[in-house]
Amino acid sequence: MKLAGALLLxxxxxxxxxxxxxxxxxxxxxxxxxxxxxxxxxxPILHGGVLMVPLPGVFEPFGSSAVWLPDEKAILISNRTxxxxxLRINDPYAIVGTEPRLLPIAPVVLRDIPFVPAQAIFxxxxxxxxxxxxxxxxxxxxxxxAVAVQRAAGTLRLIARASGPVQAETRHLTNPExxxxxxxxxxxxxxxxxxxxxxxxxxxxxxxxFQTKPAITRIVLDLAQxxxxxxxxxxxxxxxxxxxxxxxxxxxxxxxxxxAGPPPPPAGDxxxxxxxxxxxxxxxxxxxxxxMQVRVEQTTGTTRVLVDGTxxxxxxxxxxxxxxxxxxxxxDAVFIPVKQEIPVNSAVVENVRAAQFQADPDIAxxxxxxxxxxxxxxxxxxxxxxxxxxVTDAPLRGHAVVIDPGHGGKDPGAIGPTGLMEKxxxxxxxxxxxxxxxxxxxxxxxxxxxxxxxxLADRPRIGRERxxxxxxxxxANASTRTAVNGAETYYLTPLSLSLAQMIQDELxxxxxxxxxxxxxxxxxxxxxxxxxxxxxVEVAFISHPQEEARLREEAFxxxxxxxxxxxxxxxxxxxxIPAGL
Ligand SMILES: [Zn+2]
Numbered sequence: 001m002k003l004a005g006a007l008l009l010x011x012x013x014x015x016x017x018x019x020x021x022x023x024x025x026x027x028x029x030x031x032x033x034x035x036x037x038x039x040x041x042x043x044p045i046l047h048g049g050v051l052m053v054p055l056p057g058v059f060e061p062f063g064s065s066a067v068w069l070p071d072e073k074a075i076l077i078s079n080r081t082x083x084x085x086x087l088r089i090n091d092p093y094a095i096v097g098t099e100p101r102l103l104p105i106a107p108v109v110l111r112d113i114p115f116v117p118a119q120a121i122f123x124x125x126x127x128x129x130x131x132x133x134x135x136x137x138x139x140x141x142x143x144x145x146a147v148a149v150q151r152a153a154g155t156l157r158l159i160a161r162a163s164g165p166v167q168a169e170t171r172h173l174t175n176p177e178x179x180x181x182x183x184x185x186x187x188x189x190x191x192x193x194x195x196x197x198x199x200x201x202x203x204x205x206x207x208x209x210f211q212t213k214p215a216i217t218r219i220v221l222d223l224a225q226x227x228x229x230x231x232x233x234x235x236x237x238x239x240x241x242x243x244x245x246x247x248x249x250x251x252x253x254x255x256x257x258x259x260a261g262p263p264p265p266p267a268g269d270x271x272x273x274x275x276x277x278x279x280x281x282x283x284x285x286x287x288x289x290x291x292m293q294v295r296v297e298q299t300t301g302t303t304r305v306l307v308d309g310t311x312x313x314x315x316x317x318x319x320x321x322x323x324x325x326x327x328x329x330x331x332d333a334v335f336i337p338v339k340q341e342i343p344v345n346s347a348v349v350e351n352v353r354a355a356q357f358q359a360d361p362d363i364a365x366x367x368x369x370x371x372x373x374x375x376x377x378x379x380x381x382x383x384x385x386x387x388x389x390x391v392t393d394a395p396l397r398g399h400a401v402v403i404d405p406g407h408g409g410k411d412p413g414a415i416g417p418t419g420l421m422e423k424x425x426x427x428x429x430x431x432x433x434x435x436x437x438x439x440x441x442x443x444x445x446x447x448x449x450x451x452x453x454x455x456l457a458d459r460p461r462i463g464r465e466r467x468x469x470x471x472x473x474x475x476a477n478a479s480t481r482t483a484v485n486g487a488e489t490y491y492l493t494p495l496s497l498s499l500a501q502m503i504q505d506e507l508x509x510x511x512x513x514x515x516x517x518x519x520x521x522x523x524x525x526x527x528x529x530x531x532x533x534x535x536x537v538e539v540a541f542i543s544h545p546q547e548e549a550r551l552r553e554e555a556f557x558x559x560x561x562x563x564x565x566x567x568x569x570x571x572x573x574x575x576x577i578p579a580g581l
Contacts, residue, residue, distance in 0.1 A: 029053075029136040031118065033061040034165060034185035035214045042113050044138075050104045051131055051138055053118035056494050060518075062140060063165040063238060063505075064125055065498035067575060068114050075107060075114055076575075077121065079164075081237045084301060085124055087116060096124055097299055126163030128187040128215070141215040142166050142238065144186045147207055149195065152310060155245045156200040158219065159382060162186060162238040168231045177223040181231070181242060182210065188217040201225040201246040233509055235379040236304075236388050243383055289313065289333045291364050294354040296342050303349040305368055305389040309333065312384035323350070324370040328378070328389060329357065335364035347393035348374040375440040375569055392569075399470060399572050400443040402463030404525065405430035406475040409453025414478030416548035423451065425551050426474045429539065432561030433474070433568075440569055460528040470499065470533050470575070472568060473525045476551065477538035485544040488516035490536040492526035498575075499533045503567030510563040511556075513540060513547075533575065537564060 029051055031038040038061060042054040055075060059066045064079035073089040086095040092106040101124060107116045119138060122129040128141045142164030150157040160166065160183060167184040192208040203224045210218035219242070221227070226247040231240060290310045297304045307313070307330065314331045335356040342352040350369040357365035368376075368389060376391040405426035407413030413422025427448070434444040445466045447459045454462075463471050477488070487507045491500035500518040508515035516538075526534050539560050540547040550556045 029138065031058060031138045031140070033058070033140040034142060036061045042111070042115075045110075045115065046136075047105060050117050051119060052105065052108070052115040053138070055107075055114040055116055056497060058116075058118055059121070059125070060497070060501050061165075062122065062125060062127060062142070065501050065571075067498045068494050070112075073109070075116065077125070079125060079238075080235075081126075083125055084299065085121065087121075089114065094121065094124060128163075128189075139213075141185050141187045144183060144188050144217045146190065147193070147205075147219065149197070149205065151197075151199045154200055154249065155243060156197060156202050157383065158205065158242040158244070160186070160217075160219075160240045160242070162240060164238055166238060166240055168240055168242070170229050170231060172226075177226065179221040179223065179227065179229055179244075181219040181221070181229065183217040183219065183240065185215055186217040187212075187215045198224070200244050201227040202244055232383050234381050235509065236381050236390070239382070241383045289330075291330060291333050291335045291354075293337060294340050294342065294352060294366055296344055296349075296352055298344070298346055301393055303344060303346045303391045303393070305349075305352050305366065305391070306381075307354075307366055307387040307389070309385045309387070313380065313387050315378070315387060317378055324374075326368040326370065326376060326389065326391070328366045328368070328387070330364045330366070330387070332362055333364040334362050347371070349391055375442065375572075377566065377569065399575075400445055400467050401437055401568055401572075402445045402447065402466075402468035402471040403430045403433050403437075404447040404459050404463070404471065404473040406473060408448050408451055411453055414476060414542050416542040416551070417482065417545050418548060420542060420548050420552055422476045422478070422542055425476050425539075425542065425557070427451065429557050429561050429564070430474050432558055433472070433565050436561060436565035437568065440565075442569070442572065456524050457528065460525055460534075463529070464532075468532060470568065470572065471525070471529050471535075472499075472503070472564065473523075473534075473536040474564070475536060475538050476540060476542040478543040479541060480543075482543055482545060485541045485547050486514035486516045487511065487540055488538045489518045490521045490523060490526060490538070491518060491534070492520055492522065493530050493534070495530075496526070496533045496535055499567070499571045500535045502570045503535060503537055503564055506563040506567040506570070507537070507539065507560070510559055510566075511540075533571070539564075 029044040029046065031040060031053055038058055040054050041056040045052040055066055055068055059077055064077055067076045075087040077085040084097065087107050089109050090106050092103050093100040094103050103117050103120050105117050107114055119129050119131055122140050126143060128143045131138050142162050145161045145163065148159040166186045169182045169184065171180045173180055188207065188209045193206065195205045197203060197205055201224055202221045204222040206220040208218055210216040221244065227244050228247050230243045233240065292308045295306045297306065313333065316329045318327045320327060335354060339355045344351050348371050350371050352368050354366045357363045368391065374391050374393060376389060379388050381388050407423035407426060411423065415421055430446065434446060437444050445463055445468050447462045448454050460471065489500040489504040491497055504515060504518050523536055526536060540551060542548050542551060
C-alpha cells in the first residue's frame with residue numbers, strides 16, 4: 001500500500017504543471033534565504049500549493065547542513081543549535097529530535113535529486129518563511145525571538161536570540177547621540193520595545209522591525225555618554241551578543257579560552273569532588289567570577305552541559321578513566337549553588353556533578369561521568385560567560401578520517417613572498433588536525449607524515465585502502481594578485497557539501513579571514529573519491545604577504561587545525577559510518 005501511494009505521488013509530481021506567475025507566464029520559483037537567491041540544482045515543482053525544492057544547497061544559507069544518504073533514501077538536516085531533522089523519501093513524517101511531525105507532502109527523488117517541502121522544513125528549523133505566490137518566491141529569514149539585557153560591572157550586554165544567521169551593522173549617530181545596530185535578515189517577532197537602562201552610558205534601548213524586504217531588526221541605543229560596542233557571534237547557536245561599555249574603558253581581554261595558556265591543574269585526586277566547606281568558611285573574594293548554575297540540555301545525539309558564569313572563564317579539562325569522566329576545572333571561580341548533582345542517563349552521559357573544589361585560589365569543578373569514551377567539544381558562549389561542554393553519542397570512533405597534507409618532497413607547492421613553502425604549512429597543520437581528532441577518539445590516516453613526495457593519484461588510494469570514511473586534503477592558496485586572501489573549501493559530490501560547509505563555517509568564524517565560500521571543482525582528489533565525503537581546504541593565501549606571515553606563526557596554524565578538526569567532528573556527528581565497516 002505504502003509503495004503504491006509513493007509511486008502515485010511521484011507520477012503526480014512529474015505531471016504537475018510548472019509554477020505560473022501572475023502574468024500567466026511560466027517561470028521557475030525562486031528561493032531567497034536571508035537575502036541570498038539560492039542557485040537551485042533543478043527546477044522547483046509546485047504541487048497542490050506546496051513548493052517542492054531540490055535539496056542541494058537550499059538549507060546552507062540558513063546556517064544548516066543537509067546530508068543526502070542515497071543508499072538509505074534518507075536526508076539529515078542539522079544546524080548550529082543542534083536541531084536535527086531526519087527525512088525519508090516517500091515518508092510524510094519528519095523526525096525532529098525524536099518527535100514525528102507531519103509534512104504537507106513527503107520528500108521524493110526525481111532524476112536522482114531529492115526534493116523536499118522546503119517551507120515546512122524551514123519552519124521546523126525555526127525560520128520565518130513565506131511563499132509569495134504572485135512572484136513565486138519562497139522567502140526565508142531568521143527570527144529574533146527576544147533581546148535579553150544583562151548588566152554587569154559597568155557593562156551592558158544585549159543578547160539577540162536568533163533562529164538562524166544574522167548580520168549586525170553598527171553605526172554611531174549624533175544629535176542626539178545614539179548607536180544604531182541593524183540586524184540584517186532578521187524578523188523581530190515581538191511588538192516594538194522600549195526599555196530604560198541607565199547603565200554603561202546607555203540611557204534607553206529601543207527595538208523594532210525596521211523593514212521587511214529584506215528583513216531588518218533595528219536596535220537603537222540612546223546614549224548618555226559615548227560608548228564602544230562589540231558584537232560577537234556564538235559557536236553553538238545563532239545568538240548575537242552586543243557588549244556595550246563607556247568609551248575608553250578598557251575592555252577585558254578577548255574571551256577565547258583556547259588562546260590563554262591553561263593554568264596548572266590543581267593538586268589532589270583530579271576526579272574527586274570534595275565535601276563543600278562548612279558555612280562560615282572563607283567568603284568568596286569580591287573579584288572572583290561566580291558560577292550561578294550548571295544545566296543539562298539534551299538533543300538527539302548530543303548532551304550539552306552548560307556552565308553559567310558571570311564573566312569569561314578560564315578552564316582546564318582532563319579525561320579520566322574507570323569510569324570515563326571529563327573533569328573541567330574553572331579557575332578563580334566560586335560555585336554559588338555549593339553543590340549540584342544532575343542525573344542524565346543519556347546514551348553516553350551518566351550524570352553531571354559540580355561543586356567548589358577548593359578555595360583560595362578558588363576552583364569550581366564540573367565532572368561529567370560518561371558511560372563510555374565519547375567525543376566532546378568545549379566552547380565558550382555568550383562572550384565567554386557560558387561554557388558549553390557538548391558530548392556527542394555518535395559513534396565517531398568507527399570513523400577513519402584521511403588527512404592529506406598537499407604537496408611534499410620535490411613538490412613544494414606554492415611559495416610565499418618570503419619563501420614559506422606550502423608543503424611545510426600543510427604538513428604542520430595536518431599533523432595538528434590529526435592530534436586533535438585522535439584526542440576525540442577518531443582514527444586518522446595520513447597520506448604523508450613527513451616531507452615526502454606522493455603522486456596525486458596515490459593519495460585517494462592510500463585513504464581507501466586503509467579504510468578511510470572521510471577525506472580532507474589541506475592546501476594553502478596562491479594567486480598572482482598578492483592582494484587576494486581568505487579561506488575557501490572545495491567539494492565535488494553532494495555527499496561532500498555538508499563537510500565543506502562545516503569546515504568553511506568553522507574556519508570563517510574562528511579566524512579573522514575573509515570567507516571565499518565553498519566551491520565545486522573537478523580536482524583529482526575530489527573526483528577519485530566520489531564514494532566518500534571529500535573536500536579540499538585552501539586554508540589561506542600563502543601569496544598574500546600578511547597571510548604568509550600569519551602562516552609562519554604556530555598559534556595561527558593551531559587555530560586553523562582546530563577549526564578544521566571541529567568542522568570534521570561536527571560532520572561526523574551527523575554522518576553515519578557506511579555499512580560494511
Ligand atoms: Zn596546493
